[in-house]
Amino acid sequence: MRIFHGTENANIHRPTVLTLGVFDGLHLGHQRIMRTVVDRAAEIGAVSTAITFDPHPRAVLYPESAPPLLQTLDQRLANFEVLGIEQAIVIRFDTEFAAQPAEDFLYEVIHDRLHAAEVYLGKGFAFGRNRDGNIDLLKRMSANLGFHAEEVPEVSLRGNRISSSKIRHLLSEGRVNLVRRMLGRPYGVEGVIERGARRGHTIGFPTANLRPNNRVIPKYGVYATATLIDETWRRSITNIGVRPTFENDADPSIESYIFDFDGDLYGDVLRVRFLHRIRDERKFNGINELKAQIEKDTRIAQNYFRRSGVRNMLDLL
Numbered sequence: 001m002r003i004f005h006g007t008e009n010a011n012i013h014r015p016t017v018l019t020l021g022v023f024d025g026l027h028l029g030h031q032r033i034m035r036t037v038v039d040r041a042a043e044i045g046a047v048s049t050a051i052t053f054d055p056h057p058r059a060v061l062y063p064e065s066a067p068p069l070l071q072t073l074d075q076r077l078a079n080f081e082v083l084g085i086e087q088a089i090v091i092r093f094d095t096e097f098a099a100q101p102a103e104d105f106l107y108e109v110i111h112d113r114l115h116a117a118e119v120y121l122g123k124g125f126a127f128g129r130n131r132d133g134n135i136d137l138l139k140r141m142s143a144n145l146g147f148h149a150e151e152v153p154e155v156s157l158r159g160n161r162i163s164s165s166k167i168r169h170l171l172s173e174g175r176v177n178l179v180r181r182m183l184g185r186p187y188g189v190e191g192v193i194e195r196g197a198r199r200g201h202t203i204g205f206p207t208a209n210l211r212p213n214n215r216v217i218p219k220y221g222v223y224a225t226a227t228l229i230d231e232t233w234r235r236s237i238t239n240i241g242v243r244p245t246f247e248n249d250a251d252p253s254i255e256s257y258i259f260d261f262d263g264d265l266y267g268d269v270l271r272v273r274f275l276h277r278i279r280d281e282r283k284f285n286g287i288n289e290l291k292a293q294i295e296k297d298t299r300i301a302q303n304y305f306r307r308s309g310v311r312n313m314l315d316l317l
Contacts, residue, residue: 001081004089007109015117016087017041018110019152020051021125024164025070026079027183029122029155036120036152038084046117048086052076053093062091068215070164073213075190101251102128116147124155157182158218174219176274186226186273186317189214189254193265205294207239207255208265209270218274220252220281224301226317227258228271233317236260236302237294238272241281257294261304271317276304 005008017040035048041048041206054073059066071079073090082090091097105128110116119138127133138149155162162182170179173189189205191212208227220241225234238256255273278300284290304310 001077001086001152002087004079004087005092007051007089007091007113009112010087010089012047012087013113014115016114017044017046017118017120018051018114018116019120019122020127021122022056022164023050023076023080024056024067024292025167025183026083026311027078027155027162027164027167028157029162030128031083031184032155033120033122033152034083034085040075040118041086046118049089049114050080050085050087051089052080053091055093057093057098061098067165067168070187070216072168072190072213091094091220099129100127102133103141104128105133106138106145111145111147116145118148118150120152120230123151127160129198136243143261157302167304168216171216171218174221174223174277175220176223176277179234186275186313187218188273189217189270191199191254191267193268193270194264205257205291207257208270210254210256210270214252217252217254218277220277221260222281223274224276224278225256226273226275226314227256227312229258229261229263229265231271233314234261235301235305236272237278237297238274241279244289252314256299261296266299275310275313277303 019037019256020032021030021033037050038048040046056066056069062084077088077090110119110291115282121135125134133150135149139298142149156300162167167179167182176187189210189212191210193208195209197313217240221239225236225238226233228234236256236258238254239250240254244251253271278297282293284293284305305314
């Protein structure tokens with residue numbers, strides 16, 4: 001996949017089928033949009049293109065209410081490629097871009113530079129000054145600019161609309177099973193492994209201590225997880241919290257105990273995906289009580305991993 005930072009470098013000589021939006025999390029609704037773009041581009045011989053914005057528009061226009069993002073920009077772009085997008089364009093969102101009339105963007109970028117044959121928007125998405133760049137404007141201008149514009153229907157789960165804000169809320173409640181259904185994959189974080197206090201080694205459960213790049217982490221507690229090591233997803237349990245049994249840290253830690261693994265991961269970038277919530281974080285009366293609970297958590301996780309559906313899911317990660 002080709003990645004362009006800014007539209008000035010993306011001078012395309014073939015027609016494009018494109019979409020534009022933030023696409024935070026790449027949930028099933030976003031995936032429907034991407035599949036539409038990829039399928040239509042293949043049918044008409046065009047370049048499938050996704051335009052995204054960084055930072056989130058609300059972080060610029062309304063920073064006090066800007067949502068924390070589910071994915072880093074690199075994670076978002078990697079998902080574009082997995083979904084078959086051939087070309088991604090990252091537009092730096094600032095006050096100057098926000099003030100640009102939507103009509104100018106359609107003429108100068110969508111039509112003149114990208115030669116759009118078809119444009120697909122998610123329901124309710126709008127861009128440009130005063131958010132004038134909605135599906136109605138695109139349809140009005142499409143005849144003069146020579147492209148087809150269409151709004152892609154939303155995706156619902158159990159009658160509820162799937163959205164990035166809904167997923168953030170579910171993660172704050174620890175409901176990672178439902179989040180997995182909305183994303184079409186388990187929610188994951190990634191970051192660099194740091195040296196911890198090594199208490200886990202002393203009780204037989206060495207952990208990898210992750211400093212996450214992601215701003216959104218699930219509710220404090222213990223989870224059955226999958227951890228990527230050497231391109232293999234390994235079974236693990238992960239604790240998110242402030243270590244109340246010991247020092248009650250101000251900042252939360254993410255510590256993963258990886259089954260049947262005893263290597264040194266210090267300094268590596270690790271990916272962890274959250275599959276199932278086991279329990280809330282608790283304060284224990286000493287290290288022996290904590291060790292007994294970790295042994296219990298491990299048995300619960302191992303029983304979870306033995307389920308046929310879970311084994312199949314791990315094979316597909």
